[in-house]
Amino acid sequence: MTTSPAGSSTLAAGRGGMRGRRLLALGLLAAVVVAGLVVHGALPDVAATDIAGDALYAVAAYLAIVVVAPRLGPLVVGVIAAAWCVGVELFQLTGLPLAWGAVFTPAMLMFGTVFDPRDLAVYLVTVAIAAGVDASVRAVRRSRR
Template sequence: MVLVVTVAAGLFVSGVLPDTVATDVAGDALYVVVVWALVVILAPRLPALAVAGIVLVWCTAVELFQLTGLPDAWGAAFTPIMLVLGTVFDPRDLLIYAVATVVLLAVDLGVSRVVSGAR
């Protein structure tokens, strides 16, 4: 459910709202949430710290891959590629990915404490 809602929010931010710094930051943060959800779906028993590491490595790798120009070229030929690989490198995105990953790690650990305390 989180994945579906987050993808829908990301599509709304990227497709409906005007392109601003705020929507760029929101899009990056939502991307982190989508990657986090996918990692948890694919490996549900991974500890939160491992999930955070995978998410941060993936997001950083995708951002650095943009330096090759390939995501921009591929996105011009097939627009949905832009949703996964982005287009052009922006160093600010690396910071947003790191902050969003730390926030999700804190949320995950907090929720885990509450759930295990309720048992």
């Protein structure tokens, strides 16, 4: 462990950076969830709002992983988020999410209802964009140290 000119250790600075990353992701996650609820509940159910909802879901998955594991890099977070989104979409083929949503409406927000192959593309593209933005932000922060 090395010491910086200000007397703080590099390891401690790394922990603070992870705490900041987690807090930023948590704040962004809250905003994305609110946006998703607005898209789902207040806007007409058309293709554009469906795509927007899917994109917000993918970003929320990405951010939730950063909140839980802020030390993971963008590539790993992206792979996990994409796997989650694809897994949930494929799970819809079982019919269980639709049945659960009929009994407990909030389950639809987490698991969707009906499989749509377009959702897979939206998830993958959105997660790739989120990972790219995350990697760019991390690179800028590293360059400023």
